[in-house]
Amino acid sequence: MISPHINAPAGGEDQRVTLADLQKQVQVLQDIEAIKRLKHAYFRAIDSADLALMNTLVTLDVKVHFVGGDYEWRLNGRDEYIEAVGCNFNSEVIAQHNGHHPEITIINDTEAEGIWYLHDNFYNLRAKLFTTGSAFYHDRYRKVDGQWRIASTRYTRHYEIVTPIETVPNITVHYLGKHGRVIDKDCHTGALCKDVQ
Amino acid sequence: MISPHINAPAGGEDQRVTLADLQKQVQVLQDIEAIKRLKHAYFRAIDSADLALMNTLVTLDVKVHFVGGDYEWRLNGRDEYIEAVGCNFNSEVIAQHNGHHPEITIINDTEAEGIWYLHDNFYNLRAKLFTTGSAFYHDRYRKVDGQWRIASTRYTRHYEIVTPIETVPNITVHYLGKHGRVIDKDCHTGALCKDVQ
Amino acid sequence: MISPHINAPAGGEDQRVTLADLQKQVQVLQDIEAIKRLKHAYFRAIDSADLALMNTLVTLDVKVHFVGGDYEWRLNGRDEYIEAVGCNFNSEVIAQHNGHHPEITIINDTEAEGIWYLHDNFYNLRAKLFTTGSAFYHDRYRKVDGQWRIASTRYTRHYEIVTPIETVPNITVHYLGKHGRVIDKDCHTGALCKDVQ
Numbered sequence: 001m002i003s004p005h006i007n008a009p010a011g012g013e014d015q016r017v018t019l020a021d022l023q024k025q026v027q028v029l030q031d032i033e034a035i036k037r038l039k040h041a042y043f044r045a046i047d048s049a050d051l052a053l054m055n056t057l058v059t060l061d062v063k064v065h066f067v068g069g070d071y072e073w074r075l076n077g078r079d080e081y082i083e084a085v086g087c088n089f090n091s092e093v094i095a096q097h098n099g100h101h102p103e104i105t106i107i108n109d110t111e112a113e114g115i116w117y118l119h120d121n122f123y124n125l126r127a128k129l130f131t132t133g134s135a136f137y138h139d140r141y142r143k144v145d146g147q148w149r150i151a152s153t154r155y156t157r158h159y160e161i162v163t164p165i166e167t168v169p170n171i172t173v174h175y176l177g178k179h180g181r182v183i184d185k186d187c188h189t190g191a192l193c194k195d196v197q
Numbered sequence: 198m199i200s201p202h203i204n205a206p207a208g209g210e211d212q213r214v215t216l217a218d219l220q221k222q223v224q225v226l227q228d229i230e231a232i233k234r235l236k237h238a239y240f241r242a243i244d245s246a247d248l249a250l251m252n253t254l255v256t257l258d259v260k261v262h263f264v265g266g267d268y269e270w271r272l273n274g275r276d277e278y279i280e281a282v283g284c285n286f287n288s289e290v291i292a293q294h295n296g297h298h299p300e301i302t303i304i305n306d307t308e309a310e311g312i313w314y315l316h317d318n319f320y321n322l323r324a325k326l327f328t329t330g331s332a333f334y335h336d337r338y339r340k341v342d343g344q345w346r347i348a349s350t351r352y353t354r355h356y357e358i359v360t361p362i363e364t365v366p367n368i369t370v371h372y373l374g375k376h377g378r379v380i381d382k383d384c385h386t387g388a389l390c391k392d393v394q
Numbered sequence: 395m396i397s398p399h400i401n402a403p404a405g406g407e408d409q410r411v412t413l414a415d416l417q418k419q420v421q422v423l424q425d426i427e428a429i430k431r432l433k434h435a436y437f438r439a440i441d442s443a444d445l446a447l448m449n450t451l452v453t454l455d456v457k458v459h460f461v462g463g464d465y466e467w468r469l470n471g472r473d474e475y476i477e478a479v480g481c482n483f484n485s486e487v488i489a490q491h492n493g494h495h496p497e498i499t500i501i502n503d504t505e506a507e508g509i510w511y512l513h514d515n516f517y518n519l520r521a522k523l524f525t526t527g528s529a530f531y532h533d534r535y536r537k538v539d540g541q542w543r544i545a546s547t548r549y550t551r552h553y554e555i556v557t558p559i560e561t562v563p564n565i566t567v568h569y570l571g572k573h574g575r576v577i578d579k580d581c582h583t584g585a586l587c588k589d590v591q
Contacts, residue, residue, distance in 0.1 A: 017220050019216060019411065019413060019416065022223060023416055025223050025227065026416060026420060029223070029227065029230065029423055030419065030423065032230060033423065037497050037498075039495075040495035040496065040497050040511070041495075041497060043495055043511060044495065044509070044511060044530065047511075047552065068369070068370065069369025069370040094553045096513065096528050096553070098495070098513060099494070100240075100296070100297070101236075101237035101240055101241065101295070101296070102234075103237050103241075104234075117237070117241060117295065134293050157370035158244065158245070158370070158372045159368065159370055159372060159373075160369045160370035161291075161366045161367060161369070162367045162369050169555045170555060170556045170557065171553065171554070171555055172462070172463025172554045172556050173462065173527065173551035173552070174553055175551075175553060176553075214413065216413060219413065219417055219420060222424065223420060226423055226427065265566070265567065266566025266567040267566055297437075297492045297493070297494070298434035298435075298437055298492070298493070299431075299434065300431050300434050300435060300438075301431075314434070314492065316490065316492060353567075355567070356488045356565065356567055356569060356570075357565070357567040358563045358565055359564045359566050
């Protein structure tokens, strides 16, 4: 018969752990890594306007609320969010969004939350504005069919600086310029385009 | 009776691991994650001047030594450090400090060390100076009452560029402007304020 | 006799895991952490022109292919790569390369791949050009003698902006200025120097 307890010598303490206990601890580490990777793919998806990838990263009922200095995103559901990404990460912008410093908390087997430190650089070549700044994301994640998804994401800007682009910079590579939507042709959600950076 | 060894098929090698061995390995991974999270919260604390949060992140005897191009921080103890943070991350600065590329080494159950790659942007609106650059942190961590804390942290700048702010930028969000200390009113550690960026 | 299965209560599911299974799962997490750390050291090595460190991070047959807006690196083998790093991260540049958002996949015990989001700032003080931008690395890693190494690394720029440096900035710290190679004296691979940023 198996004794469920083995004396673990860690820390000199009398810590007893079962295989089942340890499996739960490993599961938490796996979940944290999976959620980091999820958010990492999310940043790749938005800056590349990769809507097919984004479709796999958020829940059907995802809630989004971003409050910037001169914009606000409040979106409900995957379709609305993906449309907003496609429209705003268009061929006339250069987008760089980096998420640093994840603080991930696993609540239970299917729910988790996370804080991230956003730093972004955003060139709107149509509006001739460069926006840079930071924010702290407060996210909720949900495991659906074995995969972690972003269930809600919100931030209020920490700092934001908007600078007019006086001279168009020497852009030697521009992925979205080639692969992003053409605004007038493909983007019919004018309100969203106007309301966001 | 339990045989302490089970043949693990990993790598085709004849690796034998006990539950206690594996628990130690998992503990190392948990410690690495906890230390990353600690440092991540530290960056959130400084850039938000969240002194209550900072109070939970460093040891009572924390040692700080930062060498920049035109500043040097040399601080001993939590009180001195928190006062320096409160004073210098005041309402007339915009601070962005990001720590990348953690290389964490667990020395034993209660001691660890880490290297991080700092990138920072710092707007001093009073002195009208913008400082940007990088540095490599060399940290020591200590586990106190079950929680990892920063026990010492030091860097020498890798590069640093200081640019006069000729025109005040269009700051559309400024968290510290609202929540940071008012220098003349709340900050009595003039020497520290002068000596740092 | 040991029953290989213990009922793990995680998630309310009837998950049975053996110690050997769990060891494999832990090994994957250890490998992911080791590969992140490898790439983190790589960024420290290039920006510091630490060729001795770089020597320990790549395989003998490493393949490198970077496609920028006005440069291309295509290198074969460790010696060629290290020479290129030493030559281009010289005393007349300031280099900042940060790799964000790792998405690491362990293929088997000795092979893995990874995606990273590069953000870089590069000041070429001789050519008087500042280059900034982003890219997605697609890497392959190989475990050699128990150590993960970079076996191949490639990217095509995502965006790149090149700005003339009209006025030399106020550089208050410059590590490579002191420790990088002196181009005319030490760098005989002129072609490489010219072809890269």
